[in-house]
Amino acid sequence: MMRRFVLIAIPYLWLLALFLVPFAIVFKIALSDAAIARPPYFPQFDWVEGIGAFLAELDFENFVWLTEDDLYWKAYLSSLRIAFISTFLTLLVGYPMAYGMARAPEEWRPTLMMLVILPFWTSFLIRVYAWMGILSNEGLLNQFLIWTGLIDSPLTILNTNTAVYIGIVYTYFPFMILPIYSALERLDGSLIEAAEDLGCSRLQAFWLVTIPLSRAGIIAGCFLVFIPTLGEFVIPSLLGGSDTLMIGKVLWEEFFSNRDWPVASAVAVVLLLLLIVPIVLFQRNQQKQQEAEQ
Amino acid sequence: MTIPVFEPWNDPEAKPLIQFQNVTKRFGEFTAIDDLTLGIYEREFFALLGPSGCGKTTMMRMLAGFETPTDGKIYLSGQDIAPVPPNKRLVNMMFQSYALFPHLSIWDNIAFGLKRENKPKHDIEERVQEMLRLTRLEKFARRKPHQISGGQRQRVALARSLAKAPKLLLLDEPLGALDKKLRQDTQFELMDIQEKTGTTFVIVTHDQEEAMTVASRVAVMDNGKLVQVATPDRIYENPNSVYVADFIGDVNIIEGTAKPTGPDQYDITWKEGAEPLNVKSQNSFSDGQTCHLAIRPEKVTISADKPADADNAVQGRVLDIAYLGNISTYHVELPTGAVIKAQTANTRRIARRAFTWEDPVWLSWTATAGVLLAE
Numbered sequence: 001m002m003r004r005f006v007l008i009a010i011p012y013l014w015l016l017a018l019f020l021v022p023f024a025i026v027f028k029i030a031l032s033d034a035a036i037a038r039p040p041y042f043p044q045f046d047w048v049e050g051i052g053a054f055l056a057e058l059d060f061e062n063f064v065w066l067t068e069d070d071l072y073w074k075a076y077l078s079s080l081r082i083a084f085i086s087t088f089l090t091l092l093v094g095y096p097m098a099y100g101m102a103r104a105p106e107e108w109r110p111t112l113m114m115l116v117i118l119p120f121w122t123s124f125l126i127r128v129y130a131w132m133g134i135l136s137n138e139g140l141l142n143q144f145l146i147w148t149g150l151i152d153s154p155l156t157i158l159n160t161n162t163a164v165y166i167g168i169v170y171t172y173f174p175f176m177i178l179p180i181y182s183a184l185e186r187l188d189g190s191l192i193e194a195a196e197d198l199g200c201s202r203l204q205a206f207w208l209v210t211i212p213l214s215r216a217g218i219i220a221g222c223f224l225v226f227i228p229t230l231g232e233f234v235i236p237s238l239l240g241g242s243d244t245l246m247i248g249k250v251l252w253e254e255f256f257s258n259r260d261w262p263v264a265s266a267v268a269v270v271l272l273l274l275l276i277v278p279i280v281l282f283q284r285n286q287q288k289q290q291e292a293e294q
Numbered sequence: 295m296t297i298p299v300f301e302p303w304n305d306p307e308a309k310p311l312i313q314f315q316n317v318t319k320r321f322g323e324f325t326a327i328d329d330l331t332l333g334i335y336e337r338e339f340f341a342l343l344g345p346s347g348c349g350k351t352t353m354m355r356m357l358a359g360f361e362t363p364t365d366g367k368i369y370l371s372g373q374d375i376a377p378v379p380p381n382k383r384l385v386n387m388m389f390q391s392y393a394l395f396p397h398l399s400i401w402d403n404i405a406f407g408l409k410r411e412n413k414p415k416h417d418i419e420e421r422v423q424e425m426l427r428l429t430r431l432e433k434f435a436r437r438k439p440h441q442i443s444g445g446q447r448q449r450v451a452l453a454r455s456l457a458k459a460p461k462l463l464l465l466d467e468p469l470g471a472l473d474k475k476l477r478q479d480t481q482f483e484l485m486d487i488q489e490k491t492g493t494t495f496v497i498v499t500h501d502q503e504e505a506m507t508v509a510s511r512v513a514v515m516d517n518g519k520l521v522q523v524a525t526p527d528r529i530y531e532n533p534n535s536v537y538v539a540d541f542i543g544d545v546n547i548i549e550g551t552a553k554p555t556g557p558d559q560y561d562i563t564w565k566e567g568a569e570p571l572n573v574k575s576q577n578s579f580s581d582g583q584t585c586h587l588a589i590r591p592e593k594v595t596i597s598a599d600k601p602a603d604a605d606n607a608v609q610g611r612v613l614d615i616a617y618l619g620n621i622s623t624y625h626v627e628l629p630t631g632a633v634i635k636a637q638t639a640n641t642r643r644i645a646r647r648a649f650t651w652e653d654p655v656w657l658s659w660t661a662t663a664g665v666l667l668a669e
C-alpha cells in the first residue's frame with residue numbers, strides 16, 4: 001500500500017516541483033503590475049502588510065491588455081498558422097522517409113535510424129546558424145543555384161518565412177519520422193497482400209490499409225512537431241525576418257527588451273492555455289493506441 | 295439414371311483450369327518448389343497435404359500472385375498468369391495468418407473486397423449478411439478483429455475470401471482452429487458452396503480426415519515435390535510409396551525381399567527367417583528385389599487361435615493397447631522383435647475386451663490386404 005503510494009507520488013511531486021510551482025509563480029507575476037524596481041514588478045509579498053493587502057493588488061489588467069493591443073492576438077494567430085503549415089510540411093517530408101525506412105532491408109534499418117538521429121549530436125543552435133550560412137544571399141544554396149545557371153541573382157530566403165519553415169522542418173522532422181516509422185514497421189505485410197488479393201491496386205491498398213494503420217503514428221508525430229513549434233523562438237528570430245511574427249519572439253521582446261515581466265508572463269500563460277488543447281488531444285491519441293494494442 | 299462421374303483428370307480432352315508447368319521456386323539458395331507439374335481442373339476440390347515447410351503456402355502464393363516462379367510457367371484458363379497483378383486475378387486467398395484488417399470491423403472486413411467492385415450498397419449488404427450467416431458470425435459483425443476469438447477470426451478470414459465468389463479459391467488451412475463439430479459443419483458448407491457455385495477450391499490442410507472428406511483429389515507433397523496426386527481412396531488404398539502410405543493414416547511397413555511365385559504373386563522373405571509372406575501385387579518385382587509391404591492396421595485381424603485358412607498368420611504378444619473409444623489399436627510384438635499394429639472395432643464394452651497386455655495372439659491378413667512398394 002505504502003509502496004504504491006510512493007510510486008504514484010513521485011511523478012506527482014515531480015510535476016508539482018517542476019511545473020505547477022513555476023507556473024504559479026509565472027501566473028502571479030502575470031497578475032502584477034510592471035514597476036521600475038528589482039524585480040521589475042509589484043506587489044511583492046510583505047509579511048508586515050499580510051496576505052490580504054497582497055492579493056488586493058493583483059488584477060487581470062495584463063490579460064485585458066493582451067486583447068486591447070492587436071499585436072498579441074496577431075502573433076498568436078500567426079504562430080498557429082506557422083505551426084500548422086510547418087507541421088504539414090514536416091509530415092509531407094517525414095512520411096515518405098519513414099515509409100522508405102520501414103520498407104528498407106532489415107539490416108539497413110538501424111543505420112538509417114542512426115542517420116535520422118545523428119543531427120541531435122550537435123547543438124541545435126549551431127545547426128540553425130549553419131542554416132543561416134546555407135540560406136543567406138552569399139550562402140551555399142545561392143552559390144550552387146547560380147553555378148548551375150538556374151538563377152542569375154541570389155534568391156532572398158534568409159529572414160523570410162520560407163527560411164523559418166525550412167528551419168522548423170529540418171529541426172523537427174525526426175520527431176515526425178520516429179512515431180510513423182514505428183507504426184509502419186509493425187505493419188504486417190500480409191495485410192497489404194490481402195488488400196491486393198481482394199481487388200485493391202497498390203495505391204488503394206496504401207490509402208485503405210497503410211495510412212489508417214499508421215494513423216496513430218501520424219497523429220503522434222504531428223503533435224510532437226506542432227506543440228514545440230507553436231512557442232518556437234530560436235528559429236524565427238535567427239532565420240525569420242522582421243515580418244515573421246511568432247509569439248515566442250514577442251514574449252522574448254517583452255521580457256528582455258521592454259522588461260515588462262508581467263505582460264510577458266501573461267503572454268506565457270495564454271500560450272500555455274493554448275497548448276493544453278493539443279496536449280490533451282495528443283494524450284488521448286496515445287491512450288487509444290495503447291488500448292488498441294492490448 | 296447414372297450419376298455422371300466427375301473425373302476430368304482421366305479425360306484426355308479436358309483442359310485444366312490451373313496448369314503448373316515445370317514450376318520451380320527458389321528463395322536464395324533454398325528450393326521451396328522443385329520442378330512441379332500439375333493440372334487442377336475446374337470445379338475440383340483439390341487438397342494439398344504435406345509436412346510443415348514442404349511448400350504448400352508457396353504454391354498458393356504463386357497462384358494468388360504474391361510470388362513469381364523462378365522457373366516454369368503457371369497457366370490459368372490457358373493463360374500465363376505471370377504478368378497479371380494479384381488484384382486483377384480472379385482468385386481469392388484465405389491467408390494462413392488470416393491477415394484481417396485490424397482497423398476495420400468484422401462487417402467491413404468481409405465487405406472489403408465487395409466494395410472494390412463498386413457494387414450497389416444493397417447488394418454488398420446482402421452478400422455480407424449471407425457470409426455472416428454462413429460462418430455464424432452475425433453477432434460479431436460490429437466487433438474489431440482483436441475483440442473475437444481465434445476460431446472466430448479464422449471464420450472471418452474464410453468469409454472474407456468467400457464473399458467475392460471468385461473463380462478459384464485458395465484456402466490455406468481454413469478450418470484448423472475450429473472445434474471438431476464446427477469444422478465438420480463448415481466442411482459440408484464448403485462442399486455445398488462448391489456444388490452450387492462451381493468454384494474451384496484448392497485447400498491446404500494438416501487434417502487428413504478433412505482432406506479425405508472434402509477433396510476430389512489429394513496431392514501429397516514433400517520437399518517441394520509432388521509425391522502422389524490421386525483421389526482420396528486411391529491415396530489411402532494404393533499409395534505409390536512408403537512415404538505416402540506412412541503420411542496418410544496408420545500403417546505397418548514390413549521390409550523384405552520379393553520372390554515371384556506366380557502371376558502377380560510373391561513370397562516375401564522378411565526379418566530373420568520368419569515364414570515368408572504370401573502377397574498379391576499389381577506392381578511387379580524381380581527376384582530378390584527389396585520391397586516394402588504396407589498394410590493398414592484395420593486390415594489385420596487379431597485372434598486368440600491360429601486362423602485355419604489365412605494367407606498369412608503370425609504369432610505374437612500384446613505389447614500395448616491404444617484405446618480410441620470406437621476402436622482399439624493393438625501393438626503386437628513378434629518373437630523377432632518387430633511390432634505390428636492391428637485394429638478392431640470395440641463392439642463390446644471395455645471391461646469385456648478379448649485381449650489384454652501380454653496375451654499371446656495371432657495376427658492374420660489376406661494376400662491382397664497390403665500394397666507392395668519398391669520404396
Ligand SMILES: Nc1ncnc2c1ncn2[C@@H]1O[C@H](COP(=O)(O)OP(=O)(O)OP(=O)(O)O)[C@@H](O)[C@H]1O
Binds near residue numbers: 344346347349350
Ligand atoms: N520469403 C521466403 N524467404 C525464404 N524462405 C521462404 C520464404 N517463404 C517460404 N520460405 C521457405 O519455403 C519453404 C516452404 O514454405 P511454405 O510456407 O510454402 O511451407 P508450408 O508447406 O506452407 O508449411 P506449413 O504447413 O508450416 O504452413 C519453407 O522451408 C520456408 O522456410
Ligand SMILES: [Mg+2]
Binds near residue numbers: 352390
Ligand atoms: Mg503454410
